Amino acid sequence: MTKTAADIPLLTLKGQQNEIGAEVKAAVARVLDSGVFILGPENKAFDSEFARAVGAKFCLGVDSGTSALELALEAAGVGPGDEVVVPSFTFIATATAVSALGAKPVFADIDPVTLTLDAKSVEGALSPRTKAVIAVHLFGQPCDLDPLLSLARSRHLAVIEDCAQSHLATYKGRPTGSIGRLAAFSFYPSKNLGAAGDAGAVTTNDAQLRNIIDELRNCGRSAIGGYHHVRVGHNCRLDEIQAAILRVKLLRLEAWTASRQRLAALYNEGLSGLPLKLPPLGSKTTRPVFHLYTVRSDRRDALAEDLRRHGIGTGVYYPTPVHLQPAYAVSGVKAAALPVSEEASREVLSLPMYAELSTSDAGRVVETVRRFFKK
């Protein structure tokens, strides 16, 4: 029987709302009753709770993942004329954050298995102007950081982690967000940890950088506050209401992550033997958190259409690598210069993935995919 379009969506927040809706409403009411809406006790508590969760010394809540990237780059000293190496196969904010500072994103290729930055390609993209590298832990797969960190040491570069999709993922036993000089998290509603609107955070182990971010996010004010401005800053603070909501969800993040990992294992087992490339479930060194569960197929569009007809939602993240976006037509990167990124964009398909997805629904996704390849 053909199912309705809403049968098994790619993503839904309904299950989460059923589980914690009452607690979220109580947290919002607590803030409303307090009358403190900006940089109050909820921010303070969230900063220390999230820092602990990701094993970083410091966390500073901000108003989006994009702001988190911009502030991290600015704190690392990136400015006009500098170059920053970024993957092209990512959400465009990784690159636009560089552009926003007047610096130039230089695009590097990715590893064909993890779909994260390839250190060899990064090395080829370095120039005397390179100031930093942004390692994106895409889809929740940890990027192989060690080769990037050793490159960074020898060339005096900052490694900034883009953890927008990798909350609680680990690399060599350490959580992403605790390894590079600075890291940027997004709490966009659909992220593994999502606010009820835009939100993000910067993490770092460096007390000096922590203080710079604190000033940058709050109009350049020093810790003294008031109308004493020590740098030309921005207004990208995290709202107290969002911090309070994030604190409720953070208590569930470990359990939600385990559920995503179980579902990914179920998918990988059910889909084995098909002409599909499956995402790694992890290794001795990595623990992915499956923000997205993404397979690759040279029949991607036909498979997506077949799943759609059977009421199963899918998504393509991302159909165009950033260096081929019209916005970066001026970047000087020639087409086919990044073959792995370009092939990935043609082949990737994300299947339904959220903590509350039932194993029977995941099983139906598997069966439908298997039937497609039997035809």
Ligand SMILES: Cc1ncc(COP(=O)(O)O)c(C=O)c1O
């Ligand atoms: C890899 C990556 N980087 C950066 C961002 C930007 O985060 P935000 O949407 O919170 O600004 C996102 C969000 O989608 C992302 O997926």
